Amino acid sequence: MYRQQILDHYRNPRNYGELSDATFSHTGENPSCGDEITVDVVLNENEAIERIAFSGDGCAISQAAASMLTSELTGMTLNELQELDRDDVLDLLGVEVTPMRIKCAVLAEKVAQDGAKIYHGELDELEQTTIEG
Amino acid sequence: MYRQQILDHYRNPRNYGELSDATFSHTGENPSCGDEITVDVVLNENEAIERIAFSGDGCAISQAAASMLTSELTGMTLNELQELDRDDVLDLLGVEVTPMRIKCAVLAEKVAQDGAKIYHGELDELEQTTIEG
Amino acid sequence: MATHEQTSPLDVAVLREEFPVLGRHVGGDVTAPGEGADDDQPLVYLDNAATSQTPRAVVEAMTDYYYSYNANVHRGIHHLSQEASVAYEEAHDRVAEFIGADGREEIVFTKNTTEAENLIAYAWGLEELGPGDKVVMTQMEHHASLVTWQQIAKRTGADVEYIRVTEDGHLDMDHAREAIDENTQMVSFVHISNALGTVNPVEELVDQAHEVGAYAFVDGAQSVPNRSVDVGAMDADFFSFSGHKLCGPTGIGVLYGKAEILEEIQPYLYGGDMIRSVTYEDSTWEELPWKFEAGTPPIAEAVGLTAALDFLDDVGMERIQAHEEALTAYAYDRLTEFDDVTVYGPPGDNRGGLVGFNLEGVHAHDLSSICNDHAVAIRAGDHCTQPLHDTLGAAASARASFYLYNTRDEVDALVEAVDNARQLFA
């Protein structure tokens, strides 16, 4: 799993940080690895993602996936975001992720999607996203 | 196990009944079969068994064993009674008793022995003898 | 006896080949396990309601687990642990499919049916029951539920009531309607009685429970092995059975619970694998079903159970049921031919695959011993339904119970042994 590209994103994460003017912000964790990721999003008037950033820490897979995913998301509409599934993230990573590590890989995607749902009022009480085994 | 002798003792138990002048009397059960036996004993001045009777009901093995054992006990001292062990009863029965039925075979012996111990004040609180698995 | 079909929907001779133990001889020393030189009579195994025999496919699946991918599950990243985890988790899916549950979150592996009953009694009953509340059971309950709810009720101050059994071995449904009242919080009953063979009207009882807002717990230990069961269709809130009674291994049982109910119930056993996060002060719980599975689970047994369900589905549950019903009806007819034999429970053509009976003047343990002298394995005792036996006026009964590999010849061997006991004790 630990191809050069993954390690590179882990060492030098893209879009790492926080956005003080975020339209919405959401946090999630993967309790089995202790991975934690917060995603901040600034939308434009078409509900497309103008800027995105993530922060948090955890294993290389979760952090690299967040780095690679956020790079892809810029420009996407929230509807397009919701249409992504786990295979899209796995394709992005470009390596075979073993079943027990898939939770790590999809954490950022799930956080972004849940954040958008909460923003749309579709998920109400959810305070934090959790990826279960 | 069901030789003619056993069946005969089951059908026509010897010493069946109660002794109104018993020196001591004791009851025991084997919960797994539901066997229940009461032994009544009349002692002579030498602590030898002058008369003995049993009552109760249960499976053929327990009842035949009680019938055969009580026949043997007449004339024995209580000390001799305490020296009997399970093999003596099994010898008396004269058949091979499978492990799960040994409890049935030794019930009467245990009741007689416990009764004698209580009479001697060696067993105090015991109210009823139980044969455990 | 000619009224029942002579041919089975199963190719029993071929099926028997899958069960090595059915080729055993018995009769000699029992303290050294396995066939010895003095074991010289071919075994007739008619104690399937106690435990069923185990086909090669099940034993081989477990051997394969131990020899090629044994590892602890859930949190392991290494190859073997992933293989074991996938197999273990999929075993839940397989069970869900087999009994018509919605998914793995509704399937909790326990060690047996008894523990499934206790799990709900402890996790829900001990917390929720109190004075004024009532648990309704039946007079034909197995000790697994009877003693459990009786004791939990005692500890919480709740009442217990037992739906009466009629002369012919059915539940008195008028009494059921009375007993299941506004105070009732739980109705727990056997799907099929392991002592009488009665098949209870599950849907009706579940409906009655729901009408008064009570939960319905169905004990399926004797039904899942021999008929197609759909917990969704019967709308049971809880349902339980054991692996060892349906060609599976010992050491594993199943609790089914509706997800929305299990979600609300607090955990029962505490420990590893059931927590989400732990501090020295407090803990939070994993998702279903793991919340109810503390510690290293029965992994090999889950693999074996999966193989057992595959085996049964390959044979076909409808055909298994038809085979058992025919055999049971035949045994019922043959045994009732003896005037001095009392057969308990409903008539022969609508019952689970077992016949409980007594021979007049002969203790059931003696009867069972004599059958054993004929190499016929039946059970004698109260079959964990002691209070029911009190109402039957019998300290014990003999029970012959059948499974997919049994034959009419084996029933004949039983009848012959019973006849021999009649003559011995005549």
Add this chain to the structure above:
Amino acid sequence: MATHEQTSPLDVAVLREEFPVLGRHVGGDVTAPGEGADDDQPLVYLDNAATSQTPRAVVEAMTDYYYSYNANVHRGIHHLSQEASVAYEEAHDRVAEFIGADGREEIVFTKNTTEAENLIAYAWGLEELGPGDKVVMTQMEHHASLVTWQQIAKRTGADVEYIRVTEDGHLDMDHAREAIDENTQMVSFVHISNALGTVNPVEELVDQAHEVGAYAFVDGAQSVPNRSVDVGAMDADFFSFSGHKLCGPTGIGVLYGKAEILEEIQPYLYGGDMIRSVTYEDSTWEELPWKFEAGTPPIAEAVGLTAALDFLDDVGMERIQAHEEALTAYAYDRLTEFDDVTVYGPPGDNRGGLVGFNLEGVHAHDLSSICNDHAVAIRAGDHCTQPLHDTLGAAASARASFYLYNTRDEVDALVEAVDNARQLFA
């Protein structure tokens, strides 16, 4: 590394032949269990503290059970049930002998260590604990005891205190003397820590518990597998371990309890086989140990456990311990050679057969994944000691754990994989 003996007291090459899984190759698809065409790297199995591998003798004993004398136990009169009952009951004797208990009445079979802990927590703790009472544990407890006593304490209003762990991974015995006070009713602690490898001073802690009139519960899950244990000599009131960690099967664990204490405690699980007599109103209980074994027990597993103990005794517990200690010291030395590796727990020459560690800047899950890429199976996570990991300042750690079949070459493979991770992430 030259300071530790190079030769093992065991003939490991011969022993390995008894464990078919040790010949496995891994690396390919994990969703189809067992060796596939794309599994091409020889497995290095260093996850023994999670579960041990299973020798042929154990699997064959269980197969023999299923193929030749599978039956339900206790009350069966027929031949197979007698054979199974004798074997099942003798399994208790064998365990008693193995750990120095007085007899079968002190040995209760549970499903795992976790359930043994819960059994006492429910049967004794829930009844006897109350406000003002205290349960003392250690900061290095496994969730099996930690979460259990924490939650039972919460439910009863009792307090919980944890004996501190020192910098070098030992218990702070000064703190122990303080914590174990007059209010203490239970002291529950690991014999050997599954995260740190620490071997705790059992006798001393048991004595301290007894001085204040508290019970001592020793969690032997990590000690019984690799050293000779004598519960009588340590005077533990309760002791527990799991079959699957000492070459035995999944689905069985052991609770040892002093007979006079178990005698007084009320039962925990209710159901068949644990009762003496039942009416619709109330029930009475069987003798020990059956009082605590409700329902059909893990029969095949008890047969397997017996075979596992025979296997271990044949190899020799002293030699197993010496072998493990040598291997562990070697692994400790090799891993501590890396400046960027932190090894947790006490120095290498007095610990259980495991090494927990972290590589700076690399998440333990990544480290474990990379080891897995090298076919080296280690565990990563909090090892069910989450609060301990909080005090260590690590969300997770990697853990290599050894057993009688492991070799120095396998430790070298681990070290090489760790070195590779260092280079990858450098």
